[in-house]
Amino acid sequence: MSDSNTTYSTNPSTFILQGIPGLEMAQVRIAIPFCAMYATALLGNFILLFIVKMEPSLHEPMYYFLCMLAVTDLVLGTSTVPKMLSIFWFNSREINFNACLTQMFFIQCFSAMESGIFGAMALDRYVAICHPLRHSTILTSPVVAKIGLAVMLRSGILVLPYPFLVRRCPYYRTNLIPHTYCEHMAVVKLACDDIRVSNYYGLFVVFLITGLDVFFIVMSYTQILRAIFRLPTKESRLKTIGTCNSHVCAMLVFHIPALFSIFTHRFGHNVPLHVHVLSANINLLVPPTLNPIIYGVRTKQIRDRLLKLISHKWT
Template identity: 70%
Template structure:
């Protein structure tokens, strides 16, 4: 019987059928078996092509953003420091999942050590929370830049940016820290098969032979009190930003000001809206095949790392101009 599925990216359970699991009883396995895309094992090599392409784009794009901001002194400001932290977060997030996923797709290497599985789980959830926090920090930066532009440089000073960034990173690390400790203490029986290409918290909770209600409730706490509050703060910030934009006297001024935060707004929508859509689909679209759930969740976890550098590289004028100058000088 298929279990109720939830959103992978925000740490909820993916669907799977226990009838497909190994029924051998054991306790505390030394390894787990990652199933990849259940039902599409014969197509793993073909599925790996778009995933590998997205990974390459994410790696090249985010390293380009980091290099450009480092080389251009005019980009040494709050917004671009946050963009750099976002780039590092995306690099860690996609690198924590894609190499093992490609091992499964290309070499059928499905085993993952218990400790490695916990480490991968921690990095996925930790840097997802960090990315959400960075979006909040970027929303704050845009709010100050548009609603109080004359004081932007005096409010968002480098020391304050460093403190905000440290707080965001520490929050992500501390909030997710209980996950591996909770998972490690449980006994496991019946199966060690995880029906997806990498480890996430609730998938391991489902395999445990113990009372896991506290862990499930804690996962809901992280979802609503961390990700939910982030979304509320971003919504309030952009409501004020849009009010400030529409109060400008001329159409040209409104368009020019909107362009300064348009790329950030697009990235935020690309992060939160698909997450909401996938969560609702997992809760209510019970007849959707398992492999479709897993497949789109894997695409989503790569979407932000791939889109963020493209959006900021193309839509942000300062970064775009610096890249053009860099390639023009090398071409000459």
């Protein structure tokens, strides 16, 4: 293991992930709920994908977007949690430099994709509520596929410079990363070089992706609410609001912790390090865990199909 005071003339061959600084003695216990959430996320998202695939009535834009969200959640969790648990339980802290950059790219890219998918789902709800008669002609399967491809390309292109900005740093004052995974700014801060380019580019991507997505979602739901309040009866208004509740809950679960983690890393100098690391982990674990639960409970078609599968198994 490399000494923390070592100065590297080139990129180190490995980094050392420290886990949660300040909570080393509690990490074994912390890993238990993390492992439980990851297992729940795997099970829930695979069930969601299976139900949509097997039920022809769910082959609609909203459920296609749900499948994209499920795949994104599976990749996000799998890119971080296995290594995180190996740190907590087996003290396996080393990670290859290139593997670290790859993990960084996947985390940033699929987080950006998740934000974009929420924007696409807001578009689907807007068209379904504000233009119901044109929904099937506007959001056809090819259009949904193009939206998904655009979200993926946008995320990949904008996030691609992240690992290259890290690789160009010629000197590192240490190879100890005070984190459970290769978070972009946690790695960049180890460099002896000027990190302003990486910092500013990271903020640029946050505002371009998350900022625009949140703005687009807010504008979509403003139009949705206007349409809802024009409905003639209270029952129809409540029914329409009910179709949006699960989407709003999922967006809040994702965006609030994500924005807290992003701005804490850059501006929250008085926030204890273990609080920041824990919030970053929660940001990657909670949405993949809750999304299938939120949609499974709140979406009648998915709930009914799941209950049918369960009842068929036990009869």
